[in-house]
Amino acid sequence: MKSIDTEKINVGVVGLGLMGTSLIVSLLIAGHKVKAIAPIPEDMEDAPQRIREHLMICEDAGTLDRPVDCYLSQLVISEDYLLLAPCDLVLECVIEIPEIKRSVYKKVEAIISTDAILASNTSAIPISELQKGLFAPQRFLGIHWAEPSYFTRFMEITCGAQTDAVLAEWVYELAHQWGKEPTLLRKDIRGFVTNRLMYAVYREGLSIVAKGDATFEDVDKAFRYDVGSWITLMGIFRRLDYLGLKDAFETYNRLAPHFCNDEQIPPLMQNMVEKNAKGTRNCLGLYSYTPDEAKRWDEAFAAFNVDIYRLAAMYPSQREKKKTRV
Amino acid sequence: MKSIDTEKINVGVVGLGLMGTSLIVSLLIAGHKVKAIAPIPEDMEDAPQRIREHLMICEDAGTLDRPVDCYLSQLVISEDYLLLAPCDLVLECVIEIPEIKRSVYKKVEAIISTDAILASNTSAIPISELQKGLFAPQRFLGIHWAEPSYFTRFMEITCGAQTDAVLAEWVYELAHQWGKEPTLLRKDIRGFVTNRLMYAVYREGLSIVAKGDATFEDVDKAFRYDVGSWITLMGIFRRLDYLGLKDAFETYNRLAPHFCNDEQIPPLMQNMVEKNAKGTRNCLGLYSYTPDEAKRWDEAFAAFNVDIYRLAAMYPSQREKKKTRV
Known part of the structure; x- marks a missing residue:
């Protein structure tokens, strides 16, 4: 080597x-x-x-x-x-x-x-x-x-x-x-890991919004303050270990029949692309933006990146774990 | 009122x-x-x-x-x-x-x-x-x-x-x-919002792991450092706006045929429950733990919660946005 x-x-x-x-x-x-x-x-x-x-x-x-x-x-x-x-x-x-x-x-x-x-x-x-x-x-x-x-x-x-x-x-x-x-x-997975999994979330999320059961804002708020409160520390599978697996098993069983299994692109997304919506770039997206608001989100993201980068460094890394095993 | x-x-x-x-x-x-x-x-x-x-x-x-x-x-x-x-x-x-x-x-x-x-x-x-x-x-x-x-x-x-x-x-x-x-x-959605969407992720993630295309560790690492770097700020839909919607549309089209559509509980999860695995609680989970490691994850979570709670408070809240609209 x-x-x-x-x-x-x-x-x-x-x-x-x-x-x-x-x-x-x-x-x-x-x-x-x-x-x-x-x-x-x-x-x-x-x-x-x-x-x-x-x-x-x-x-x-x-x-x-x-x-x-x-x-x-x-x-x-x-x-x-x-x-x-x-x-x-x-x-x-x-x-x-x-x-x-x-x-x-x-x-x-x-x-x-x-x-x-x-x-x-x-x-x-x-x-x-x-x-x-x-x-x-x-x-x-x-x-x-x-x-x-x-x-x-x-x-x-x-x-x-x-x-x-x-x-x-x-x-x-x-x-x-x-x-x-x-x-x-080691294998060439379509969408690698995060895209593959996150687009499964988009499918489910868009189907809930399309049915009128929740708004984009509802979903985002729930993710920011629920998933956001643990994902940077744990990822998804360690989260299951932390929760104990039994409840997760039962929740899975209960929810599985309700999952969206569509393979077509959701009309909500199709519409946006046909309207040439480019999100914060042209102030036309799933949310509406004034130019000031779009700029504010861009600035917030630049600042958030530095903060979360520092915060994540304070917590156990899988690298450390690997080191002790090798 | x-x-x-x-x-x-x-x-x-x-x-x-x-x-x-x-x-x-x-x-x-x-x-x-x-x-x-x-x-x-x-x-x-x-x-x-x-x-x-x-x-x-x-x-x-x-x-x-x-x-x-x-x-x-x-x-x-x-x-x-x-x-x-x-x-x-x-x-x-x-x-x-x-x-x-x-x-x-x-x-x-x-x-x-x-x-x-x-x-x-x-x-x-x-x-x-x-x-x-x-x-x-x-x-x-x-x-x-x-x-x-x-x-x-x-x-x-x-x-x-x-x-x-x-x-x-x-x-x-x-x-x-x-x-x-x-x-x-306003409607009684099965699994409310976050459970419903997160279990769609678990379905996809478990199917990738079951095929041997990635490990639990791979998935968690990718989520911690990719999704973790923006979810607390943006949620999932504002993320699409930030990325511009066109690429997301194409990625969705490419990935949709590969999504897992199973409705049965994944055998990986079934096995763990049959083994009475309770994750960090009994040191038997998707990951293996010594009692010290399990304790370390619990402590890390307690500390992380305080840190992310403070960090999240520094960024735009949907409440503020709502206030300006009302």
Whole structure:
């Protein structure tokens, strides 16, 4: 297994949108040298400033050990894929269109060494599909980051059908150096874990709202103050252990016949998309917003992320548990 | 509509188990005079000490304005239902067995005035069912508290088929004086809101684990650090607005054919109940625990509750929004 000294590991990033610039910041903070490729010419202009701004947010929150410029000195940005030659790991985070991703992989694989790892930040396209037709499919996997990457611990590392599990385990170890609490999925599950489970919630929630049994506001309030009061500590299954399992068994039995089993998209969601509703982005969503309210929610989210990031760090991590077992 | 001055409102509580003693503390802190009935003789001995301990936890956390004894002076405990005579509202929180609850209601209704409200803390039995056969079914409703009641804002207020909605709205207003962010459900939904939606998650999660696609640990980690990073701020539907709705629509379409639609109880859960697994209570659950580890999770939960309670208070509440609308 390769060394886990981040300063000796060169990481390439292709795609400098919101996600790309944000995860570059995590990588720089972890000590990596980062080689960033701008596939869109405008990114050559905008990305450096965005990355600096992300770093300044971290500085303000007190999560940096060194001055901002010190981290920036470890970053090179170019349009030329040749820059990726020394990389041990290349992260692709371009738009979720398979053809575009494939053309990026072709350019990356032409440059990187045979033992370098190539990963996609996709949350939408199965890893096994993206892997097909690669020069070296066994070194390809999914590394799914959450936004903003420097204030979230979530990461899903997903193997495709052809992925070498040893490489995925190395990435799993490395991800802890990025401040993550990663999940390693040895199979390529549709929607990975959280999307799959949360969309099952959306199905049920939309069906209750559609029937007029509750409002969007009712559901959100109940989740904020019930689920929100324990999920960050426990997740869902440890919660069952905490409650004792017997009641849960009975509740399950009682509720199962009432679950929504529809496979079509709920009309409520269909309608919103037809109306070109983009939520807080265009003040048209499941809720109504004035521009001020939309801005207030965006600001609240930015602040909440820092707070919950700090709070979560004070509680038992599954990493600790793992350590005692190994 | 009745006055909302808590000091003038007498509240009765029947059932002095964990939940009963905990919610008495919320009521005392809110300024009510509380009349508590111990249907089980042992509770006459244990309950006063438990209530004092709850209050001392609040004192330590700095959430009390006055000394502990000051609150205790507003509480009377008895085995005699006559104590309930002056109550404006009586909360039943005895064991989840309909026959026992019905026998309690009979005793309560024989004492309280015709315009007093009677409520159950049930999270399991439909309100419309409990309501049948009552002397005055229109004044009966569900008020579902979360534990520990003095550090949680969650509350589901549920109308049964015969409930007078005006009374439910009065309770909804009053609940804000208890420091709650209540949800008012005008219909009696099976599992109310959070149980219904969370058990849809359990179905999907257990099916993924049963297939070997992820472990309990994977799912919990992903939820703690993904869902946990936003749910307390946003709930689920505002999250969709924040993400923009279009991607969610496409993700839904992609995932819907993969959702679990089983109606039987998952064998994983069935097995645990057959093994008499009670989670952290007997160190046998979905996870394995040493007694020390189980204790550590209990302690972590107690501490986390206080922290998340404080954190949540710093962010936009739906109550504020409502105020500006009314």
